[in-house]
Amino acid sequence: MFEIVERQELAQGTIISNWVKAPKIAQKAKPGQFVILRANEKGERIPLTMADTDPERGLINIIYMVVGKSTALFKTLQVGDSYLDVIGPLGQPTHLEKVGKVVCVGGGTGIAVLHPITRGLKQIGNHVISIIGARSKDLLILEDKMRAASDELFVCTDDGSYGHHGFVTDVLKKVLTDNKDIGLAVCIGPVPMMKFCSLMTKDFGVKTLVSLNPIMVDGTGMCGCCRVQVGGQMKFACVDGPEFDGHETDFEELTLRLRSYLPEEKIAYDQFKAQHGHKCSCGT
Amino acid sequence: MAEEEKEKAPKKEKIPRQKMPEQPPDVRRRNFEEVPYGYTPELAMKEAERCIQCKDPRCRQGCPVEIDIPGFIKFIKEGDFEGAIRKLWEKNALPAVCGRVCPQEVQCEGLCIVGKKDEPVAIGNLERFAADYQRLHGREVLPPKAEPTGKKVAVVGSGPSGLTVAGDLVLKGHDVTIFEALHAPGGVLVYGIPEFRLPKEIVFSECNYLKKLGVKIECSQVIGRSETVDELLENFDAVYLGVGAGLPVFLKIPGEHYIGVYSANEYLTRSNLMKAYDFPNYDTPLVRGKNVATFGGGNVAMDSARTALRMGAEHSYIIYRRSHAELPARAAEIHHAEEEGVEFLFLTNPVRFLGNDDGFLTGVECLKMELGEPDASGRRRPVPIPGSEFQVEIDTAIISIGSGANPLLTKSTPGLALNKWGYIIADPKTGKTMKPRVWAGGDIVTGAATVILAMGAGRMASNSIHDFLTMGW
Ligand SMILES: Cc1cc2nc3c(=O)[nH]c(=O)nc-3n(C[C@H](O)[C@H](O)[C@H](O)COP(=O)(O)OP(=O)(O)OC[C@H]3O[C@@H](n4cnc5c(N)ncnc54)[C@H](O)[C@@H]3O)c2cc1C
Ligand SMILES: Cc1cc2nc3c(=O)[nH]c(=O)nc-3n(C[C@H](O)[C@H](O)[C@H](O)COP(=O)(O)OP(=O)(O)OC[C@H]3O[C@@H](n4cnc5c(N)ncnc54)[C@H](O)[C@@H]3O)c2cc1C
Numbered sequence: 162m163f164e165i166v167e168r169q170e171l172a173q174g175t176i177i178s179n180w181v182k183a184p185k186i187a188q189k190a191k192p193g194q195f196v197i198l199r200a201n202e203k204g205e206r207i208p209l210t211m212a213d214t215d216p217e218r219g220l221i222n223i224i225y226m227v228v229g230k231s232t233a234l235f236k237t238l239q240v241g242d243s244y245l246d247v248i249g250p251l252g253q254p255t256h257l258e259k260v261g262k263v264v265c266v267g268g269g270t271g272i273a274v275l276h277p278i279t280r281g282l283k284q285i286g287n288h289v290i291s292i293i294g295a296r297s298k299d300l301l302i303l304e305d306k307m308r309a310a311s312d313e314l315f316v317c318t319d320d321g322s323y324g325h326h327g328f329v330t331d332v333l334k335k336v337l338t339d340n341k342d343i344g345l346a347v348c349i350g351p352v353p354m355m356k357f358c359s360l361m362t363k364d365f366g367v368k369t370l371v372s373l374n375p376i377m378v379d380g381t382g383m384c385g386c387c388r389v390q391v392g393g394q395m396k397f398a399c400v401d402g403p404e405f406d407g408h409e410t411d412f413e414e415l416t417l418r419l420r421s422y423l424p425e426e427k428i429a430y431d432q433f434k435a436q437h438g439h440k441c442s443c444g445t
Numbered sequence: 446m447a448e449e450e451k452e453k454a455p456k457k458e459k460i461p462r463q464k465m466p467e468q469p470p471d472v473r474r475r476n477f478e479e480v481p482y483g484y485t486p487e488l489a490m491k492e493a494e495r496c497i498q499c500k501d502p503r504c505r506q507g508c509p510v511e512i513d514i515p516g517f518i519k520f521i522k523e524g525d526f527e528g529a530i531r532k533l534w535e536k537n538a539l540p541a542v543c544g545r546v547c548p549q550e551v552q553c554e555g556l557c558i559v560g561k562k563d564e565p566v567a568i569g570n571l572e573r574f575a576a577d578y579q580r581l582h583g584r585e586v587l588p589p590k591a592e593p594t595g596k597k598v599a600v601v602g603s604g605p606s607g608l609t610v611a612g613d614l615v616l617k618g619h620d621v622t623i624f625e626a627l628h629a630p631g632g633v634l635v636y637g638i639p640e641f642r643l644p645k646e647i648v649f650s651e652c653n654y655l656k657k658l659g660v661k662i663e664c665s666q667v668i669g670r671s672e673t674v675d676e677l678l679e680n681f682d683a684v685y686l687g688v689g690a691g692l693p694v695f696l697k698i699p700g701e702h703y704i705g706v707y708s709a710n711e712y713l714t715r716s717n718l719m720k721a722y723d724f725p726n727y728d729t730p731l732v733r734g735k736n737v738a739t740f741g742g743g744n745v746a747m748d749s750a751r752t753a754l755r756m757g758a759e760h761s762y763i764i765y766r767r768s769h770a771e772l773p774a775r776a777a778e779i780h781h782a783e784e785e786g787v788e789f790l791f792l793t794n795p796v797r798f799l800g801n802d803d804g805f806l807t808g809v810e811c812l813k814m815e816l817g818e819p820d821a822s823g824r825r826r827p828v829p830i831p832g833s834e835f836q837v838e839i840d841t842a843i844i845s846i847g848s849g850a851n852p853l854l855t856k857s858t859p860g861l862a863l864n865k866w867g868y869i870i871a872d873p874k875t876g877k878t879m880k881p882r883v884w885a886g887g888d889i890v891t892g893a894a895t896v897i898l899a900m901g902a903g904r905m906a907s908n909s910i911h912d913f914l915t916m917g918w
C-alpha cells in the first residue's frame with residue numbers, strides 16, 4: 162500500500178497533487194520517468210509522470226488532471242488513504258545534457274511533467290528559457306517552481322487573464338527568433354500543443370523533445386497498446402519513451418488512438434458520477 | 446457393436462474413454478466460466494481402469510517431467526486420491542494447471558499404448574481430477590521442509606518456470622523471493638490463458654501454497670527498472686530469470702494503428718488480468734467487437750477468438766495462412782473453438798487493414814494462399830495466389846502470430862549472453878547463463894513454448910542452483 166502523505170488541489174480542483182510514500186521508487190526515479198498506479202482491486206492501471214521526488218523522505222509527487230473515471234477516483238483519495246499499487250520508475254529518463262541554451266515549453270498539466278526536466282537542464286549548466294501556458298490564470302500550475310527552475314520565464318493564457326494573451330507557440334516563435342543559439346527545445350502538454358511547437362522548432366532547425374501519453378496497460382513493453390509511430394517506426398512509449406523526437410512523431414496517429422475508448426470512458430465516468438453524487442468541481 | 450463385443454467374451458468389457466461433462470457450446474460461448482466441469486470420482490475411477498499398467502510405460506517417455514503416470518492412475522483406480530496427488534507432486538508442482546493446458550495428444554497420451562487401437566487413456570483429465578479433488582476436498586498436506594540454509598535466492602518472473610524454481614528451492618531450505626512485474630503472480634497463467642480454460646482461482650491457490658511454504662512474492666517489481674539484476678545479486682546468492690517471452694509481434698502491414706487492432710497480449714491482458722469482460726464493474730475497458738478476426742493458429746489464437754465470442758462477437762474468425770492440419774494449437778482447443786462457432790479462414794493471409802476517417806478499423810484485405818514445398822520446419826510453405834485479394838469486414842483484429850523476447854530486463858543486465866533473437870543463452874542441462882550466479886529458463890530461453898517445458902527448465906535450474914548453494918558449483 163502506498164500512502165498519500167500530502168495532497169493539494171490546484172487549478173480550482175481540476176488538477177490534484179499527491180505526495181505518495183514509495184521509498185524504493187523515490188530512490189531510483191530520474192526526471193522524465195513515470196509510475197503506474199492502481200487505486201483498488203478493480204481499478205485501471207493509470208500512468209502518471211513523477212513531477213518530483215523526495216528520496217530522503219521516500220516520497221514521490223504526482224500531479225494529475227481529473228479527466229475521467231480513474232482520475233476522479235484518485236481525486237477521492239485523501240491524506241492517509243493509499244494507492245493499492247504504484248509501479249516504477251518506468252520509461253527512459255530524459256537524456257539531460259549541456260547544450261548551452263534551451264527552451265522548455267509546457268501546457269496545462271504538462272507543466273508538471275516539464276518541471277523536473279527544466280530543473281535538471283538548469284542544474285547541469287544550461288541557460289533555460291521557459292514558456293508555460295494554460296487556458297486561464299486560475300488553471301495555471303507550478304508558476305513559482307518553474308520560475309525557480311528557469312533563467313527566464315514567460316507565461317501565456319488563452320483568454321489573456323494573465324501574462325501574454327495567446328498560445329505558447331506565439332511566444333515560442335519570438336524566443337526562437339531572438340535566440341538563434343538555442344540548441345534544444347522540450348515541449349510537453351496537450352497533443353496539439355506539442356504538434357504545433359514541433360512544427361515551429363522544425364522551421365528553426367532546433368532539436369525537440371516531446372513526451373507522449375498514449376493509453377497504456379502494463380508499462381513493460383508486453384502488450385503494444387502504447388505503440389506510436391516515430392520516424393516511420395513502431396515504438397512502445399512505455400519502454401522506448403515516453404520522450405521522443407518531436408520532428409519524427411506522428412501526432413495524428415496518437416490523437417486517433419487516444420480516442421480508442423471514448424464510449425466506454427463515458428459510461429464509466431457517468432456511472433461514477435451517479436454513484437458519487439458528483440460533488441467534485443471538475444466543471445462537467 | 447455391443448452385440449459383437451459380447452460374443453467375444455470372456456474378454457473384459459471394454460470401457461470407452463470417459464468424457465468430462467462440459468457446458469454445452471451454445472451456452473458457454475457467451476460466458477467466462479470453465480468449459481469442462483471435470484470428472485466425478487466415479488468417472489475418474491472408471492477412466493483409471495482403462496490404464497493397463499504397462500511395465501515399461503511409453504506415456505512416461507512422452508511427459509517432459511517424467512511423471513509416474515501408471516503410478517498415479519493406479520491410486521485413482523483404487524480410490525486413493527491423496528496417494529494420486531502425492532505421486533503427481535513428486536514430479537509436477539502444478540498438476541491442476543498441466544492437466545488443463547498440456548498438449549497431451551503429442552506428449553503422454555500421444556504415446557499411450559491403449560491409443561494404438563482405441564482412444565488413449567485420458568491422462569490429462571485424470572491429472573486434473575487428482576489435483577482438483579485435493580484442492581477442493583483434500584486435507585492440507587505441506588511437504589517436509591529442509592533446515593534453513595541461510596542462502597537467499599531471487600526468482601524474477603512468476604510464470605510456471607519461476608513458480609517451479611521457487612517451490613523446489615524453498616523446500617530445500619533456501620530463502621526465496623519472487624519478483625513479479627505485474628500486480629498479480631502467475632505469468633501467462635493469469636494474464637494470458639482465459640478464465641474459461643484455466644480458472645484464476647487455481648493459479649492463486651498454487652501461489653498461496655508457495656506462500657505457505659515460505660516463498661515471498663513481491664508483485665509490481667519490474668526488474669531492470671525497479672531494481673537491476675546486478676542489484677539483486679548484491680542481496681541474493683543466486684538469481685533465476687523466468688521472465689517469459691512477453692513481447693508482442695505485429696504483422697507489419699499497413700493500418701495496424703487503427704482503433705480495434707490489438708496484439709493478443711493486450712487483448713488477453715485486458716480481459717483476463719484486468720477483467721475487462723466485467724466492465725464497467727471493473728474499470729478497464731475492451732472494445733466489444735461485432736466482427737472479430739484473430740490472426741494465427743496457436744493456443745493464443747484459439748483463446749483470443751473464443752474470448753471474442755464471450756465478449757459478444759457475432760462473427761469470430763480465425764485467419765490462418767496454412768490449413769487445418771498445420772494448426773499448432775492443442776487439439777482440445779481447436780475442437781472447442783469449432784464447437785463454439787469460431788469460423789476458420791484457412792490458407793488466408795492479411796495484407797492490410799482498412800479504417801475510416803475517425804481511425805476505427807473497418808476491415809482487412811487478405812490474399813488466398815496455396816501450400817507449396819515444405820519449408821525448414823517440414824511444414825508445407827504457404828504461397829500467395831496472385832490476384833486473389835478479398836476483403837473481410839471486421840471491427841476488431843487480434844494479432845496472435847507469436848511473441849518475442851522482451852528486452853527490458855536483458856538490456857539492463859550486462860554479462861548475459863543472448864542469441865540473435867534476444868533470448869538468453871543458458872545451458873540446457875542446468876539453466877546456467879554466462880553471468881555468474883544467474884540462471885534462466887522457460888520461454889525467455891526457448892522462445893514461446895509450453896507450460897510443462899517451462900516447468901521442466903525450472904526443475905533443472907533449481908537442482909543446479911541447489912548444488913551451487915550447497916556445494917559451490
Ligand atoms: C507516460 C504517461 C504519463 C502521464 N503523465 C500524466 C501526468 O503527469 N498528469 C496527468 O494529468 N496525466 C498524465 N498522463 C495521462 C493520464 O494517464 C490520463 O489522463 C489518465 O489515464 C486518464 O484516465 P481516466 O480514467 O481518468 O480518464 P479516461 O476516462 O480514461 O479518459 C478521459 C479522457 O482523457 C483522455 N485520455 C485518456 N487516456 C489518456 C492518456 N493516457 N493520456 C492523455 N489523455 C488521455 C481521453 O481524451 C479521454 O477521453 C500520462 C500518460 C502517460 C501515458
Ligand atoms: C494465451 C496463451 C495461451 C497458452 N496456452 C498454452 C497451453 O494451452 N498449453 C501450454 O502448455 N502452454 C500454453 N501457452 C504457453 C505457456 O503459457 C508459456 O510457454 C509459459 O507460461 C512460459 O512460462 P514462463 O515461466 O517461461 O513465462 P511466463 O508465463 O511468460 O511468465 C513470466 C513472468 O515474468 C514476468 N516478468 C517479465 N519481465 C519481468 C521483469 N523485468 N521483472 C519482473 N517480472 C517480469 C511477467 O510479467 C510474467 O508474469 C500459452 C500462452 C499464451 C500467451
Ligand code: SF4
Nearest residue numbers: 508543547552553569
Ligand atoms: S504433465 Fe503433461 S505430459 Fe506429463 S503426464 Fe501430465 S499431461 Fe501428460
Ligand code: FES
Nearest residue numbers: 378380382385399
Ligand atoms: S503499455 Fe503495454 S507495451 Fe507499453
